[in-house]
Amino acid sequence: MTEAHTPAALDATERAIINALQGDFPICDRPYAQAAATLGLSEEELLERLGDLLLRGVLTRFGPMFQIERMGGAFCLAALAVPEARFNAIAAQVNAFPQVAHNYRREHALNMWFVLATESADAIADTARAIEMASGLPVFLFPKEREYFVEMKLRA
């Protein structure tokens, strides 16, 4: 899947939807109708707009964000120092692991940063080892020792 890397042309309705629905999506019989009402839209229009925003990649997801750590699982930030010539091949290898939830290229000697999400804490180390075997590169793990703030909401 290719992700967009440039700003999309968004109209005022789309911005309003993105700003209003980054949390607190209703849990009720007709949640789209309820959310649409607060935005001054019809249920049908909100559904169409959401489908379109997802299709265009403006939204990467729409639904519940699970906190796997509260369910016995684990998240862990990890990084690789990938030789430039092998970058795309290694990215494909790393992304092929379902445990890799996000992966970003960054400007540093450690140039590939990804998040592992696994169903048990032990599986983080196992997955890291499997990625080391596949890539031939050492995986650096940066487990979270403390979380001070997480509020992943940005104004469109």
Added chain:
Amino acid sequence: MKPVAMPLASDADDRALVLATQGGLPLTPQPYHAIAAELGLAPVEVMQRLRSMLARGMIRRIGVVPNHYSIGYTANGMSVWDIDDDAADAVGELIGTLPAVTHCYRRPRQLPLWRYNLFAMVHGRCREEAVDQVAAIAALIESEFPASYRAHEILFSTRILKKTGLRIAG
């Protein structure tokens, strides 16, 4: 690689709900009814379980996840800080209150390669804006904890390689 078969949720129906919704909510007028039909549960039970998972923190939130670039944030920087271990928590709490910061964590150093122990994500509509945000964080740390600050860097993301979010195996 074979996924680890561990009980994820507190019970089988919660786990089934994770599996049914981790890819997203159905775009139909009654999405919880659609999930209920798929799982063989009553719609009211699906809604109760989701509310309970929210209350217990198993679900952080329900909503849209925008691609940062698409909504105009093209300068996404991971600012990383080398802070005296004794002051790291106090500095983390302080940085976490800044509106520009969306995540803030303490993580282990990986010496000698990696000296940083605090991570704070910033998002700008251009690099200059993100650099200014990080400069403001640095100024704040240096004024509040002058003896504890040693160094910082910003690692900008130059490409999203994957952004699917959590996917557990069914």
